[in-house]
Amino acid sequence: MAWTTSRQDPDRSRRRLQLLAELAGARSVRQRTRPQRLRTERLRQLIATRRRVAS
DSSP, X not given: OOOOOOOOOHHHHHHHHXXXXXXXXXXXXXXXXXXXXXXXXXXXXXXXXHXXXXX
16 A cells, blocks of 8 residues: 555644644643652652651
8 A cells, every 4th residue: 555645735734733733732841740740749758758757
């Protein structure tokens, strides 16, 4: 089966590019917030450990 390149209508092409841009933006936001989430989780674990030791 050979690949054929058909011309897409401009609306479809524009929507596709917009969707890809939104996905890339969402991915970059996730990657920026992930370290904060890890720090928060470590802090919660530390607090829980100290509470257990103090009790």
